[in-house]
Amino acid sequence: MTSVALTIAGSDSGGGAGIQADLKTFQELGVFGTSALTAITAQNTLGVHAVQPVDPKTVAAQIRAVLDDLPVTAIKTGMLFSDEIIRIVAEELKSFPSIPLVIDPVMIAKGGASLLQNEAVLALCKQLLPIATLITPNIPEAEVLTGQSIHSEEDMEVAAKALLSMGPSAILLKGGHREDVPFAEDLFMTADGEHFLMRSKRIATPNTHGTGCTFAAAITAELAKGHSLEDAVVTAKHFIHAAIEDGIELGNGHGPTNHAAYRKSGQLKTKEVELIERN
Numbered sequence: 001m002t003s004v005a006l007t008i009a010g011s012d013s014g015g016g017a018g019i020q021a022d023l024k025t026f027q028e029l030g031v032f033g034t035s036a037l038t039a040i041t042a043q044n045t046l047g048v049h050a051v052q053p054v055d056p057k058t059v060a061a062q063i064r065a066v067l068d069d070l071p072v073t074a075i076k077t078g079m080l081f082s083d084e085i086i087r088i089v090a091e092e093l094k095s096f097p098s099i100p101l102v103i104d105p106v107m108i109a110k111g112g113a114s115l116l117q118n119e120a121v122l123a124l125c126k127q128l129l130p131i132a133t134l135i136t137p138n139i140p141e142a143e144v145l146t147g148q149s150i151h152s153e154e155d156m157e158v159a160a161k162a163l164l165s166m167g168p169s170a171i172l173l174k175g176g177h178r179e180d181v182p183f184a185e186d187l188f189m190t191a192d193g194e195h196f197l198m199r200s201k202r203i204a205t206p207n208t209h210g211t212g213c214t215f216a217a218a219i220t221a222e223l224a225k226g227h228s229l230e231d232a233v234v235t236a237k238h239f240i241h242a243a244i245e246d247g248i249e250l251g252n253g254h255g256p257t258n259h260a261a262y263r264k265s266g267q268l269k270t271k272e273v274e275l276i277e278r279n
């Protein structure tokens, strides 16, 4: 049986992030990808040049069209841009509480452009975090959501607990922005008290455009296939590590990651991701 996933996200004309990264990742992991577009960005490896949000009613109509007909078994959100879009997405998704929901709280693109209006942060916290199976903030996003600064593993743990208190079932706090350490370490924690760290070596490369989207899409694809949340995040960490390691030299800025790298490697590079149990 074909597994189907839905991404609710913005378009990146440069193809490295957003809905394009999500659909390529779904495909690479053997999942049929469907989409609801929230915004069009004029974007390349150098940055975001324009943003045009989609009418919230059209966002809702896309979600309904997909969910009313196709057997979706996991959903991901990416760039949602406005308070109105967040509210309407939450309203649509509340009718499907049994489908695992991964919320990537996208706020700012690598070049600094805002992909979420400031006044939409409250709606994200109140409407979407409470219905999420997993949220996947990076460090700057977790700092905005919690109002706390994060500089160490201990800070990550405190922030993760604060974010769990907002209602998601689990959090994966991504440590890619901690450039003070020689590894890329992410903290997984559930509301039930399970937690572990996933650590891989930090790869020195400018080609990291779309890492967050690709990582969350890989988790969603694994959930769509019926894997447990814990297995999904571990497989996705291998997927993103391979994609960054084999990043593509394209454009004049941050090139994209290579979505095909994991499939080409043929297997999990088990030595490249260390799991650190903290219970």
Ligand SMILES: Nc1ncnc2c1ncn2[C@@H]1O[C@H](COP(=O)(O)OP(=O)(O)O)[C@@H](O)[C@H]1O
Binding pocket: 137, 138, 139, 174, 175, 176, 177, 184, 185, 186, 200, 201, 202, 203, 204, 205, 208, 210, 211, 212, 213, 215, 237, 240, 241, 244
């Ligand atoms: N230079 C790097 N080398 C290896 N892994 C990285 C690197 N940068 C980010 N990662 C990993 O990529 C994933 C995405 O993280 P991050 O860059 O923090 O998110 P975002 O793209 O949302 O800012 C995480 O698993 C993180 O640890």
Ligand SMILES: Cc1ncc(COP(=O)(O)OP(=O)(O)O)c(N)n1
Binding pocket: 009, 010, 011, 012, 017, 018, 019, 041, 043, 078, 079, 106, 108, 109, 110, 111, 115, 208, 209, 210, 211, 212, 213, 214, 254
């Ligand atoms: C349309 C769109 N959605 C999301 C992002 C952010 O993607 P991310 O994976 O966090 O990658 P970077 O922007 O950090 O490279 C985006 N840029 N565009």
